[in-house]
Amino acid sequence: MSRCPFASRRGFFGLISSLAPLLLVRQAGAKAGDGESSGTALLPPSDPLRGREDFYGPLQGGILPPPQRHTCFAVFDVTTHDRAALIALLRRWTEAAARLCEGAPLASPAGPGPSVESGEALGLGPARLTLTFGFGPTLFEKEGRDRFGLAAQRPASLAPLPRFPGDQFLEGHEDGDLSVQASADDPQVAFHAVRALARLGGKDAALRWLQNGFLPATQPGETPRNLMGFKDGTNNPRAPEEIRAHVLVGEEGPAWLQGGSILVVRRIRIALEHWDQMPVAVQEQVIGRRKLSGAPLNGAAEFDPVDLAARDANGDPVIPEDAHIRLAAPAAARGLRMLRRSYAYHDGANVIAERWPPWRQGLEYDAGLLFLAYQRDPRRAFTPLFAKMARIDALSQFTTHTATGVFAIPPGIPGPGHFIGERLFV
Amino acid sequence: MSRCPFASRRGFFGLISSLAPLLLVRQAGAKAGDGESSGTALLPPSDPLRGREDFYGPLQGGILPPPQRHTCFAVFDVTTHDRAALIALLRRWTEAAARLCEGAPLASPAGPGPSVESGEALGLGPARLTLTFGFGPTLFEKEGRDRFGLAAQRPASLAPLPRFPGDQFLEGHEDGDLSVQASADDPQVAFHAVRALARLGGKDAALRWLQNGFLPATQPGETPRNLMGFKDGTNNPRAPEEIRAHVLVGEEGPAWLQGGSILVVRRIRIALEHWDQMPVAVQEQVIGRRKLSGAPLNGAAEFDPVDLAARDANGDPVIPEDAHIRLAAPAAARGLRMLRRSYAYHDGANVIAERWPPWRQGLEYDAGLLFLAYQRDPRRAFTPLFAKMARIDALSQFTTHTATGVFAIPPGIPGPGHFIGERLFV
Numbered sequence: 109m110s111r112c113p114f115a116s117r118r119g120f121f122g123l124i125s126s127l128a129p130l131l132l133v134r135q136a137g138a139k140a141g142d143g144e145s146s147g148t149a150l151l152p153p154s155d156p157l158r159g160r161e162d163f164y165g166p167l168q169g170g171i172l173p174p175p176q177r178h179t180c181f182a183v184f185d186v187t188t189h190d191r192a193a194l195i196a197l198l199r200r201w202t203e204a205a206a207r208l209c210e211g212a213p214l215a216s217p218a219g220p221g222p223s224v225e226s227g228e229a230l231g232l233g234p235a236r237l238t239l240t241f242g243f244g245p246t247l248f249e250k251e252g253r254d255r256f257g258l259a260a261q262r263p264a265s266l267a268p269l270p271r272f273p274g275d276q277f278l279e280g281h282e283d284g285d286l287s288v289q290a291s292a293d294d295p296q297v298a299f300h301a302v303r304a305l306a307r308l309g310g311k312d313a314a315l316r317w318l319q320n321g322f323l324p325a326t327q328p329g330e331t332p333r334n335l336m337g338f339k340d341g342t343n344n345p346r347a348p349e350e351i352r353a354h355v356l357v358g359e360e361g362p363a364w365l366q367g368g369s370i371l372v373v374r375r376i377r378i379a380l381e382h383w384d385q386m387p388v389a390v391q392e393q394v395i396g397r398r399k400l401s402g403a404p405l406n407g408a409a410e411f412d413p414v415d416l417a418a419r420d421a422n423g424d425p426v427i428p429e430d431a432h433i434r435l436a437a438p439a440a441a442r443g444l445r446m447l448r449r450s451y452a453y454h455d456g457a458n459v460i461a462e463r464w465p466p467w468r469q470g471l472e473y474d475a476g477l478l479f480l481a482y483q484r485d486p487r488r489a490f491t492p493l494f495a496k497m498a499r500i501d502a503l504s505q506f507t508t509h510t511a512t513g514v515f516a517i518p519p520g521i522p523g524p525g526h527f528i529g530e531r532l533f534v
Numbered sequence: 535m536s537r538c539p540f541a542s543r544r545g546f547f548g549l550i551s552s553l554a555p556l557l558l559v560r561q562a563g564a565k566a567g568d569g570e571s572s573g574t575a576l577l578p579p580s581d582p583l584r585g586r587e588d589f590y591g592p593l594q595g596g597i598l599p600p601p602q603r604h605t606c607f608a609v610f611d612v613t614t615h616d617r618a619a620l621i622a623l624l625r626r627w628t629e630a631a632a633r634l635c636e637g638a639p640l641a642s643p644a645g646p647g648p649s650v651e652s653g654e655a656l657g658l659g660p661a662r663l664t665l666t667f668g669f670g671p672t673l674f675e676k677e678g679r680d681r682f683g684l685a686a687q688r689p690a691s692l693a694p695l696p697r698f699p700g701d702q703f704l705e706g707h708e709d710g711d712l713s714v715q716a717s718a719d720d721p722q723v724a725f726h727a728v729r730a731l732a733r734l735g736g737k738d739a740a741l742r743w744l745q746n747g748f749l750p751a752t753q754p755g756e757t758p759r760n761l762m763g764f765k766d767g768t769n770n771p772r773a774p775e776e777i778r779a780h781v782l783v784g785e786e787g788p789a790w791l792q793g794g795s796i797l798v799v800r801r802i803r804i805a806l807e808h809w810d811q812m813p814v815a816v817q818e819q820v821i822g823r824r825k826l827s828g829a830p831l832n833g834a835a836e837f838d839p840v841d842l843a844a845r846d847a848n849g850d851p852v853i854p855e856d857a858h859i860r861l862a863a864p865a866a867a868r869g870l871r872m873l874r875r876s877y878a879y880h881d882g883a884n885v886i887a888e889r890w891p892p893w894r895q896g897l898e899y900d901a902g903l904l905f906l907a908y909q910r911d912p913r914r915a916f917t918p919l920f921a922k923m924a925r926i927d928a929l930s931q932f933t934t935h936t937a938t939g940v941f942a943i944p945p946g947i948p949g950p951g952h953f954i955g956e957r958l959f960v
Contacts, residue, residue: 157751180880216826217763217814217825217826218826219814219815220813220814220815221813221814221815222810222811222812222813222814223814226762226763226806226809226810227759227762227763227764227825227826228750228759228760228761228762229750229759230759230763231752231753231756232750232751232752279885280885280897293751294750294751295748295750295878296748296749296750296759296761296878297750299761299880303806303899307810314896314897315883315896316897317882317883317897318882318883318897318899320880320881320882322722323722324655324658324720324721324722324723325583325658325661325719326658327657330657333653333654333655333656333657333722334654335725336653336654337643337652337653337656338653380729383652384648384652384729384733385648386648387646387647387648388643388644388645388646388647388648388649389645389646389647398644399643399644399653400653400656452721452722454606454725455746455881455882456744456745456881457741457743457744459705459706470740470741471706471740471742471743473729473744475725
């Protein structure tokens with residue numbers, strides 16, 4: 109197989125069929141590192157930090173591998189006005205990312221001068237680091253300006269999300285030109301990567317917002333529980349044909365994005381104090397699943413099919429009309445699905461003073477979900493789905509969306525010498 | 535050996551000598567779980583989340599075991615005015631803590647009513663959870679009031695720390711009545727424990743501030759690197775006689791605290807963007823150690839003794855007069871030392887607008903160190919040490935202390951039926 113799938117003339121569907129075996133291998137689990145790269149030399153053979161995910165390949169690394177334990181999601185504004193400087197930035201980032209994903213230092217952290225290598229991840233290994241880059245709508249056009257001669261290349265599917273009822277975004281936590289998601293099994297490895305790329309951004313890119321996340325150490329094959337105590341992610345698309353149909357941009361997209369995806373990110377604060385006061389039976393009605401087993405209310409086990417038509421003896425729906433899984437079900441978005449790769453977040457606690465009954469004053473956790481969903485076209489997945497949810501989902505009374513972004517995720521980097529999104533600049 | 539060391543008449547030194555073998559065993563590493571408790575039943579035998587730290591014992595769990603990967607440090611205000619309600623709160627917390635450290639759910643997270651078990655840690659195992667409780671100065675006396683009849687029992691060593699040059703505390707991030715530190719190898723297990731205790735606090739305790747932290751996955755016996763890229767913790771006291779001399783409160787303290795300790799906590803923001811611009815050689819002069827090896831500037835290897843008297847060919851000190859390790863050296867605090875169990879923290883990024891050259895505006899990481907140090911008496915350890923550091927330590931130009939606290943850490947809980955700090959209420 110050619111190292112560069114884009115060089116072939118097989119087009120999108122040829123690419124996707126060559127992808128299928130890769131998808132299957134990836135889903136079977138991460139590769140163990142070979143211990144040959146300088147960053148892993150000190151690690152014993154069994155160490156999980158030796159795990160390595162391929163940086164080069166038809167897809168970027170953050171989409172299909174088993175989710176890592178930690179993520180650091182960063183959004184940058186491009187501060188240069190020069191197209192060549194933007195390309196140079198993307199080249200610097202791509203080259204550094206390839207080294208970082210090997211667990212290799214960017215330079216020697218010694219000597220008399222400053223070093224681009226800050227050193228805090230030395231000896232930690234690759235820790236399955238993946239770096240996933242995205243291009244926001246404003247990279248193409250901002251306040252009516254075609255900043256880099258890219259405006260004609262923006263797919264219609266890549267537009268800022270509409271405002272939804274209840275959105276309360278933190279200052280600056282909206283959109284942005286470039287996204288970088290560093291995910292790794294070690295939080296210091298993930299932050300190190302973002303910090304290195306921010307430094308390499310120099311005067312051409314400025315950090316806009318940043319959010320960390322984590323996942324519990326779930327056993328392989330088990331669905332992790334979110335901070336609400338419920339299993340989350342049960343109905344994710346998994347099979348290659350599902351990924352192709354629902355996650356990857358097809359021939360409907362511009363050539364540079366075909367085989368890539370579109371990422372929707374939302375920082376969702378959850379009123380855990382309020383949630384925890386609810387009877388478990390009410391929580392289960394809100395979600396539409398049992399808390400302990402994860403089974404849909406119409407079934408007995410986690411992976412039993414969700415039956416939205418099921419009725420109880422009184423003729424009422426078993427899964428309530430406003431239950432989260434009903435509104436999130438593929439049927440609710442005309443069969444379209446998203447690949448959710450969300451993380452929990454916990455940033456401590458905020459002082460609150462409510463102006464409505466019961467006029468509480470005190471601290472509330474600044475914790476919840478860093479929602480991350482890859483999809484083929486948000487206009488046919490996240491947007492209609494969430495427009496409905498924001499109005500009638502029973503879960504919405506416990507959640508507040510505090511950051512938003514949508515980013516085109518170009519296909520992967522085929523090999524050394526290439527850079528992220530390069531087909532956009534042809 | 536009696537399950538209750540306090541029931542014996544051997545007094546403090548008898549207690550400490552019976553502690554010595556325990557100290558050695560604890561330092562050798564965590565025990566593997568036996569898989570018998572309900573929380574670990576699903577975990578394979580090799581899973582690190584099966585690791586369990588004893589909840590009962592002469593010391594609280596957060597002091598001696600090998601540091602866990604994650605911590606959630608919470609400070610509470612006691613909102614009741616009733617001594618009996620305070621005692622009941624400490625009993626509730628102690629009983630729940632014993633279960634949490636076994637990885638056992640607090641209750642069934644099912645059924646029609648609310649549950650004290652929020653469920654997000656189900657199936658995750660104990661993950662080496664330790665819960666460490668502390669009593670702040672204001673528990674004993676606040677604004678001149680002897681709130682619970684405890685004022686006479688406050689040791690002189692437990693007083694709010696003085697203000698140091700450069701302190702810039704966040705709103706509410708000072709002192710507090712009670713501290714709870716949950717440390718575990720899984721962040722969701724640590725947060726679950728704090729969240730459970732906050733719920734059990736009910737109307738008697740209100741969260742005041744909260745800070746998460748993490749450590750990189752360092753190999754056993756290796757010193758972790760902090761976010762500045764330097765090894766941190768090399769010169770910690772380790773031997774039982776050092777712990778006894780420098781960390782545990784002796785007969786100079788009130789009976790209820792003998793065999794316990796005093797914890798100083800500081801949230802220290804580090805100007806990483808600024809630090810990363812420094813030449814490595816300058817960073818090494820600031821710290822007094824080599825970045826790569828961790829060796830003191832007078833030596834070749836990490837554990838080479840620090841020689842503050844060493845001079846170079848010009849007669850200048852090899853370790854600069856304002857180097858961090860010189861000011862932190864035991865000699866600088868008249869031989870007294872602290873057991874540092876600090877964590878890195880990373881809460882995203884803050885908007886800044888500097889009013890001085892170079893008039894920067896933008897984001898800066900809200901990241902740094904959650905400094906946690908156990909000591910026998912802060913008046914003879916942290917306070918004089920940091921008073922000097924805040925004025926002349928070269929490192930201080932990169933750091934800002936944004937939260938502060940000092941808490942008496944009562945001895946451990948000898949067994950079921952007892953509660954934390956009970957000798958205070960005799």
